[in-house]
Structure formats: structure tokens, C-alpha cells
Amino acid sequence: MVHSRSQGGRKLRVAGIRTAWRVVGDGEFYCPGCGGDRCYQQLAGRRRLAVLGVPLLSRGAADPVAECASCRDHFPVAALAQPTTVRLAALLRDAVHAIALALLAAGGDESGPALETAVDTVRGAGFPDCSEDQLLTLLAALKAGGPAEPEQELRACLTPLAPHLAGPGRENLLLEGARIALTNGHYSDAERDMLSVIGGSLGLAPEETDRLLTAAMPT
Template identity: 60%
Template sequence: MAGVRTAWHVIDDGEFFCAECGGDRCYRRLAGRRRLTVLGLPVLPRGAAEPVVECSGCRRHLPPSVLEEPTTTRLAGLLRDAVHAVALGVLAAGGGDPNAARRAAVEAVRAAGFPECTEERLLTLQAALSRHRPPALDHELRETIGALTGHLRSPGRERLLLLGARVALADGPYRAAERALLRTVGEALRLPPTDTERLLTAAAAARA
């Protein structure tokens, strides 16, 4: 006979990752007001309802915090940017046979989702990076990796560090600048220093 109903209205809409559906979906962000109803008719207001996010797929109402998670498309973009930054950073810090390192970097960047990447493109970007002071390079690297780190579990963070290690080792043992750069990558990935050193040592041993 009596109950409380919520009248919803749309605040905005967009695309998000729905954990209930397991993929990217459109959403509507809703705000509402509760009303006491008798025989289905609104009688008295009962205040504002907490905003919710409604998934267009499953129609579930979810907390607004779900919009803080990146879509799979956005996450793939963050990963591509991070791989690109690590590969370029290692190249800028390296020495030895630049051809071997560049080939390894190109393979890594292409596998991460940049199929159009070429050695010429990396050479151009590497030359531009080399004109910057090291602190500026470290800051840019930390920013790019930091945007991804919170969305990666430990195995994913380790794989990104090992990718950089493989590029560094492609032209021989680590040089001091390469190892320092990879330690910066480990810090940006929030890996404990002991884990970073363990992974770098394991990568070198596997390469030997």
C-alpha cells in the first residue's frame, strides 16, 4: 500500500568499464529524489538519493566510484604510452650497438599496440629526448608510468620492467645509465628496490 520510490534524472553520460558485464559499456549518471508513495501516488518527499551510475548493458545501479577505473580502451592506451616511454628512455640511456637495442625497442613498442612504429621514428624521438636534461626525462617517465601503475597488478608491473631490461640487454650487459634508468622505472611502478634488483639480475642471467 505504501512505500518509497526514487525519481531519477540523468546528470550526464559516457563510457566506462562495467565489472558486472566485464567490458566497456555506455552509462548514465543519475541523481534522484525519494518520495513516500501511497497506492502508487507520491505523497511526501523523503530527500535526495545518492547519485548512481546505470550501465546500459546490465542496467545495474553502481556507485559513482566505478567511473574512476579506465575503460579497456583507455587502459590499452596507457600501456602503449608506458611501453613507449620505457623503450625510449632505455635507448636514450644506452650505448654499445644501437641497432640491436633499437630493434628490441621497436619490437616491444609494436607488440604493445604501435604497429606503425619504425626505427626511424624511434631515432627521431631519441634525438629529441637526448637534448633534455636527465631530471626532465625522469619526470616524464615517472608521469607516464605513474598514470598506469595503479591499474596494474604486480605481475604486470614486473613485465613492464623486464621489457625495459630486455631492450637494455639487447646490445650487451647493463651500462650504469641503463641500470639507473631501470631503477627509476621500478620506482615509478612502485616495486620494492629488492624486487627491481632481483628482476634485473634474473633478466641478465637469462640473457647470458
């Protein structure tokens, strides 16, 4: 950047790089600057050498950015990968729902205390209208897809969510499943295997999963 000094002693910009932005997309994102859900515009830009405010020579493309509609700050487009708080809440609800169904499928207990605990867990996660009949209908549809379907559905819900959760959040999801499995006081082999799948899908080390499951058992 080149400056010259005016007669009043104030520096004036003679030459510098300017970026001309254009909007290529928009939506809603979690703004790192505001700390909440905001609208954004995705911008693509071209850099040019400007002399006395007049753009002259091209200096190539600028890195694309996301501009927050509220604070007007620019962020790398990687910020768009962070789910909004609304989206994160929905992912968490779906994760608990999938965990409850997976544990019911693994335990083979489609009635009684385990089903009641599963319903209470799903309701507490954000589905207040969940009923035993609804869970049983979904469980039957899940099992109709084959013995591997519950595990596949579980991984599909948990794997995209895990990177956005801190350690305590991932541990709490595992313990939601443990509470359903421990309704009868112990883990069956199938339930333990399914809980290991949950821990692995959430990015928990096997020894950490084992520690949490052991600690959750009644004394």
C-alpha cells in the first residue's frame, strides 16, 4: 500500500488492494462473532490494485467468505458447517430417538419397564407426544429392514452430530441409552454391543465407553 501526505499532514491512500464482492448465496448460520443464529450472505470476490481509488490491475480471486447480516463481520465459509442452534437441537432430539429404538431392538423388550423408560427418554428429548404405540410401530419398521438396520440408523444419526458436541454432551447421550438398558438392572450382551456402537459413533474411546457404562450400573 502506498501513501502520500496532503498539505494538512493527513495521509492519503494512493494505491492499495481492493476487493469487489458479489453475493453467491445466503441462508442462516451460527455466527461465531454474535454467538447465535443469524442470516448470512456468501460472498465471492475479486482483488484489484487500485490507484487513487480507481481499480486497475486484477490480483486474482479472494477467498470466499460468509458475511453476517447482523455484525457484518466476514468469516471463512467453513463456519457454515457449524449447525445453527435450532438445527443442533433437532439433531439431538433425533439422536435420542434413534438411541431409544436401538436399545429396544437390542434388548428385545417391546413391553414393560424398558419401553416405558424409552418413551420417557424420547419425550424428555423434545418429542412430548411420543407414545408406546408410536415407538413400537417405528421399531417394527426398523426391524423389517434387517438385523443391521438399527445399527445403521444409529450411526447415521450420531456420526454427523458428534463433532459438534463437547465431551459431556457425548457422554450424556451414551448414558441415555444405558438408562434404558439398565431398566432390568443389567446389560444383555446385545445391549452392551449396541452401547459400544453408540460410544464409537460419538467418538468416545472404548475404555471411556466401558468406564461410563460400568459407572452407570446400580450398586
